[in-house]
Amino acid sequence: MYSELKEKVLEANLKLPRHGLVTFTWGNVSEIDRASGILAIKPSGVEYDQMTANDIVIVDLDGELVDGRLNPSSDTATHIEIYKAFPEVGGVVHTHSRNATIWAQAGLDIPALGTTHADYFYGDIPCTRRLAKNEITQDYEKNTGLVIVEEFALRHINPMSVPSVIVAGHAPFSWGKDAGDAVHNAVVLEEVAAMAIATRSLNSGIKIQQELSDKHYLRKHGANAYYGQH
Template sequence: MSSKYQALKEECYAANMQLNELGLVVYTFGNVSAVDRENGVFAIKPSGVPYEDLKPEDIVILDYDNNIIEGNLRPSSDTKTHAYLYKNWDDIGGIAHTHAKFSVAWAQAQMDIPIFGTTHADHLTKDIPCAAPMRDDLIEGNYEHNTGIQIIDCFNEKELNHQEVEMVLLGNHGPFAWGKNAAKAVYNSKVLEVVAEMAYLTRQINPEAPRLKDSLIKKHYERKHGKDAYYGQ
């Protein structure tokens, strides 16, 4: 018997498989979720299931308060982070978390990724933010829920708009990315990893490399995202 959430499960499954195909996960570390705003639920990968064994019917459906609506498997250990973001940012449709090498390296260095080039500026006009490592009292509390708080607090402190900056690093942890749907969250995760690698190499070649100048940032971002955007068909 087909589930009323079958399409949502298929979307979530496809995004998780793409995360693996793009080389953004290590073994089972990493997850993508997809939201159904009309029904107030989201779908997420089950915890610890190898990608080669994953099936659409394994995907778990939950509400924004982490109650399992449908599914026989335990959801991702990061589920409470996804739920918190969906509850507080009601205009996002998908979230991805990876353990991708260069993204994690910048997170472990506790550094924002500077905007050095036009690949970065094609997607956002700011440095990619790195949130400070979580406070001890939050670590000892409801850790995954508090990770969501950590992300939103970072955006509030740095005065960033989550619709413009669709990615973040968590100090000593790793990257989260989001978007209008699960596929865009995966896309942003790959962009983040590529930009992280490029920035790392830039610093190796020239430790004093300057940030991209404002005129080029503006040009590259607006030709894709501005009111007179002309990139693509």
């Protein structure tokens, strides 16, 4: 049962070490089945090279265990808030990939500085506010999700146009139409985060032209996209 979803989520998790996004067991990927309202997620603290589809845990949107013999990722409650607030999201990934985490630690948005960024992210990648003390001591992982959702609402950002966020003092979350797409966006996030650090060291005030951002985002996304084989 859920074996197809578990396989997909296993495969997406295994892409994290392949793309150099994780150290040890850090990082986790989930995918939701919107029809049945359940999600499959990596177990907590299990090594990637020993993980099997059977280790993937199934929970519902209240975080209740549906299937599996291991504890789900400790970040499950964050994934759930993202799925609940962003109905088009089908997969979520959390990593501590080096360069995106550097921006999170610095507490700064990752600025849109070039077309590599614009091909995937329509505008700056937001950094959340810091969580308040009580948001940390109680229901921390759920509140991490809520502060992400709050940031997109306050800034009127469409989460499908900017499919990543960095949480202040912590690390990035990315998402996509499914688990594989979420990991794809996490790889791009890490690359644009690395480029942005050095770009700003060379030219501290630089930004991408708005019309160039529009062009690159829209030639890959939306009704008139002409990149790729569609």
